[in-house]
Amino acid sequence: MTDSPDFLIPVPTRGDGRDPLRRDRGDWQPAARRPLPALVTDLRPGAFGPFEHLAQIGRAAEIAGLGGALVPFDPAGEESLVVAAGLLRQSRHLRVVAGFHPGIATPVYAAKFSASLQRFVDNRLGWQVDIGLDPAIARSQGDFLQGADRYARAEEFLTVARGVWNEEGYTYEGRFYQVLAGGFQPPNSGLPFPRVYLTGTSSDALAVSARHADVHLFTGDQDVAAGIAELGARSAEAGRRLEYGLRLPVLARDDDDEAWDEARRLWNIIGGTGDGLPDPDPRTGLWHGFGRIADSAKPGLVGSYETVAAGIRGYLDQGVTTFVLEARPHIEETYRLGERLLPLFAKEIEHAH
Template identity: 60%
Template sequence: MARFLITLPGRADGGRGARPAFPDSVTDLRQAFGPFDHLAQVGRAAEIAGFHGALAPFDPEGDESLVVAAGLLRQSRRLRAVAGFHPGIATPVYAAKVSASLQRFSGDRLDWRLVVDLDPAVARAQGDFLEGPDRYARAEEFLTVAKGVWSEEDYTYEGRFYQVLAGGFQSPLAGRAFPRVHLSGTSKEALELSARHADVHVFDPEDDIEAAGPPGVTYGLRIPVLARDDDDEAWEAARRLSSGTAPGTSLRNGLVGSFETVAAGIRDYIDRGVGVFFLEAAPYVEETYRLGERLLPLLTKEGARVR
């Protein structure tokens, strides 16, 4: 049974790259619309349209994904929020505590999307100077410690990167479900990390899923989509997007075509073992409704039910 999630923009302005026309403050009650209202609209569209969840991606120049995820969880009743973040942003104890609090008021609807392998320049701009296999060694310890303090009241750990002495959560933080962990990458280190810690291993369309997938882990796929009533209309919209006349995301290696064509492409991935889809489409609000109303029902009819 496949699950479908929509990918949010990494920035409150919708990723347009320009400063929004409205003020940055969302607390000024004189303003009818603030920058985070766009993200809220996409989240509401995802829930109304029947998506299983929404991904708040890690964007080094964008809004903090855990803050965005908290907003999505607060305004929705069933939508799961996947927060993408880098393990260098905080200690695993603090990340676990923030997440336990989010689980408490959302009914355990928070997931993690850990981004381990950053471009070195991006990583250094985030204050992280680890390179090579050390990045995965730290991620291993990060997840080990986060799960340890989450599940044990008297937890002690001593590693290369983190140390905890007699830690662990008690009431009211204890007892919640640990966030589902989404990881990615095709290197040996990435696949071994997923085999030990991931609930979902997320691939890109160009990856060899059959050859690279870690055993015992659900396969996910990040894929751009553009669907219209027929193939010609879809490709014309894709040409407008690629020429810059329409705001959106890159369709490189994505699925473009009629709703039936795109549904067939997704069913092919399901047959290859993919169980979770992170769909990328823009403009975000409009396309979320469009895909929910026209694409997801086709997949439901074929047995790939949204849950």
């Protein structure tokens, strides 16, 4: 292994909480709040707003030593670019990846917005461009492109965004975008372009990643090894080298029994039974129960910090170097991961530097 593992956390844009049925942190699900006793005066209304909880998560990631945060595009949640800008401005070192889809704006506007933000936050902004949206969600956002056209537009979007970013007097004529004598001037020129994260396993998705991604993110239910092999060949043809990442739910505790007891507790809150708790996949070691306890359809790792670290090392050996670790509730679990899991990778990080 020659690359240092990079650990990020996702930021919840639709509430957070200690159990799967309560997501009232961040002023979501106000009906689910536990009322304070009459003898307690709450001084926070008007002073502690919905962003403060997200800011605490970003601060936790920074203090705990994680490399960054991912704010996902979520049409039912807070606007990811606004949240990302807030997290970047209230932190000193945290890198923040903002998720959005190409239909959100013209590539020129997206690049201009990002150039200003890069200047203000010392170049810590990344992009996750979500191309393959569910058609119903895409239409709800006013985007009616389908099939291969979505990837063709994304290709043009990223081409134009980089073009105006890097070249004064930039001109482009495409199917979806046209620019005549565009491009940025100082002080918004000459900045590092946002690090681009892309996803997907279709041929169209891999083709766009090979030409434009800095990091391609997989999930545990995908064939990561095959995806890396194909993307490596495609990116080499394009004269580029990609990095690879994984979105991975985790539930880690001091020992395996404690971790599984917590998984069972959360499972029972939803209404399941302890006997019905599914076993992890014997082939991969991944557990598919996070969809029930953490609103994540992706399989992940349950166990002691050492068990989870061993699972992550298996992906490191395959070439994955970026890990988006999903764990609820976000503030508490971020500190746990930083204090107990990351030190197990100290040698890998020290060797890389």
